[in-house]
Amino acid sequence: MLYPLDDTIAAIASAPGGSPRGIVRISGPATAACLQSLLLPSELPLSGRTSAIAASIRLAPLAPLPAEVYCWPAGRSYTGQNVAELHTFGSPPLLEHLLEAVCRAGARLAEPGEFTLRAFLAGRIDLTQAEGVLGTIDAVGPHQLDAALVQLAGGLAEPLRNLRESLFELLAHLEAGFDFADEDLPFLDAGELQRQLDQARRQIERIVERMTARRESSSVVRVVLAGPPNAGKSSLFNALAADAGALVSDLPGTTRDYLCADLNLNGAACRLIDTAGIDPGVVSGSSPPDRTAQEIARQLAEQADVLLLCRESGGEAISEEPPVVRLAGGPVTIHVCTKADLAACRDSAPATVVTSAQTGEGIGELEHRIREAVVELSMGEGDVVVGTAVRCRESLRGAAASLHRACDLAVREEGEELIAAEIRTALDELGHVVGAVYTDDLLDRIFSRFCVGK
Ligand SMILES: Nc1nc2c(ncn2[C@@H]2O[C@H](COP(=O)(O)OP(=O)(O)OP(=O)(O)O)[C@@H](O)[C@H]2O)c(=O)[nH]1
Ligand SMILES: [Mg+2]
Structure with missing residues (x-):
């Protein structure tokens, strides 16, 4: 086996450099033996219980070293094995000395990330949580830290575990059907099968969505004003960007190109973009520059993160609630009525923002709504640790595609063997994500990015 678990590993688990407190961590079957050789017999922590004691470490030729010793018995520890931590002064030469003594007593130096690797191999955490540990250590901002902590706490592991369990159950039902095929007993109602497959697929797609919502932290959120000519877009642009200076005119088609202004809405940064009005009738009877402006407007609207869809208040009413949620890959759309x-x-749709650039009505409300969307999109940045997103996206997409095919097969009432095969493929893909199916190479890649002691 490539990853031995029957030896005992040790490492300095505190940050490098001098500090008031330093930690040497030990994990494995010889943990108790290590403690025996370093502590007085009367000080040995009680076995079989999580404990913390004040003790003195004997490190000849040094004088006894005051320390706190924490012990976790197998099954209750991070790694699933016997674990101890020796907390003492954070002096680098002292900790080196202590580590050497621990190794002489039966441990070996741990590899980078080996404690977390053992936690994974013991089934204490899944791969997404291991990556959460890494993300927590590497976090450079509050969003990243938040995301990593959520992931560490099982934010991905738990939904994936539940999903795999229900798919395994579904598979078991189907396979039970094969064994009793002659008896013509419906083990699973066809509609129920479709419903469950569809539900599982959607759940995976939502996870993929969380991963792809991530933007490069350097790319600013694009808020695009779009709508028919003369709708009042440039006037809103001016009202929002105060002194950004967009050209406003009462001739339809004033905005030929597009204008940008960087906004800071109470700490939420975004780029406001004013586009040419999109006129459905323009394609045939217009001059080339118009067509170009319209094409640019269309492209900008397609690339928008937040779309401010403008139309005049006096125009036709939208009776049904316009969608304000971000559909897969699409922008957050805010409906705006102008010239109120x-x-x-x-x-009558309550989500529509009613504005007047003339009187200032609704401009504050619109700023508030844009800010909300920008903040939400920026939160998407930190939803999943980057490493996990990169590693898992394809597997998750593969799983969703398999379930999609399975569902199609179920709708067409095709062979249950084919459906079962698709479910197995999906389970395999999900297995890669959580680490139920892994290669040594993958583990090496993940755990080598850790520092020693974690
Ligand atoms: N009364 C009133 N007039 C407005 C308001 N907003 C815009 N207008 C007028 O409506 C006309 C068109 O406004 P723009 O802001 O240029 O409209 P636009 O959507 O940018 O137009 P295009 O760039 O041509 O597509 C101008 O005459 C504005 O003065 C408003 O809130 N109240
Ligand atoms: Mg304009």
Whole structure:
């Protein structure tokens, strides 16, 4: 076996450099033997219980060293094995000396990430949680830290575990059906099968969505004003960007190109983009520059993170609730009625923001809504630790695709063997994500990024 568990590992687990407190961590079957050789018999922690004692470490030729000793018995520890931590002064030469003594007493130096690797191999955590440990250590900002801690606490592990369990159950039902095929007993109602497959697929897609919502931290959130010509987009742009200076005119088609202004909405940074009005009738009867401006407007709207969809208040009302949620890959759309000083807005949908660039009505509310969207999108940045997102995206997509095919097969009432095969493929892919299926190479790649002692 490539990863031995029957030897005992030790490492300095505190940060390098001098500090008031330093830690040497030990894990493995010889943990008790190590403690025996370093502590007085009367000081040995009681076995079989989690304990913490004050003790003195004998490190000849040094004088006895005051320390606190923490012990976790196998099954109750991080690694699943007997674990002890010796907490003493954080002097680098002293800790080196202590580590040497521990190694002489039967431990060996731990490899980078080996404690967490053991925790994974013991089934204490899954791979996404191991990556959560790494993400926590490496976090450079509050969002990243938050995401890593959520992942460490099982934010991905738990939904994936539940998902795999229900798919295993579904598979068992199907396979039971094969064994009793002659008896023509419906083990699982066809509709129920479809429902469960579809539900599982959606759940995976939501996880993928969380991963792909991640943007490069350098790329700013793009808020795009879009709508028909003369809708009042540039006026809103000016109102929002105060002194950004967009050209405003009463001739339809004033904005030929697009304008940008960087906004800071109470700490939430975004780029506001004003586009040319999109006129459905423009394609045939217009001059080339118009067509170009419209094409640019369309592209900008497609690339928007937040879309401010503008139309005049006096225009036709939208009766049904416009979607405000971010659909897979699409922008957050905010519906805006303009020029409310000219005509009452007949729109009854409560999510629509009613504004007037003239009187300032609704501009504060619009800023608030944009800010909310920007903050939410920026939170998406930290939803999943980067390493996990990169490693798992393809597996999750593969799993979702298999379940999609399984569902299609179920709808067409095709062979249950084929459905079962697709479910098995999906389970395999999910297995890669959580580490139920892994290669040594993958583990090496993940755990070698840890520092020694973690
Ligand atoms: N009364 C009133 N007039 C407005 C308001 N907002 C815009 N307008 C007028 O509506 C006309 C068009 O406004 P723009 O802001 O240029 O509209 P636009 O959507 O940018 O137009 P294009 O760039 O041509 O697509 C101008 O005459 C504005 O003065 C408003 O809140 N109240
Ligand atoms: Mg304009």
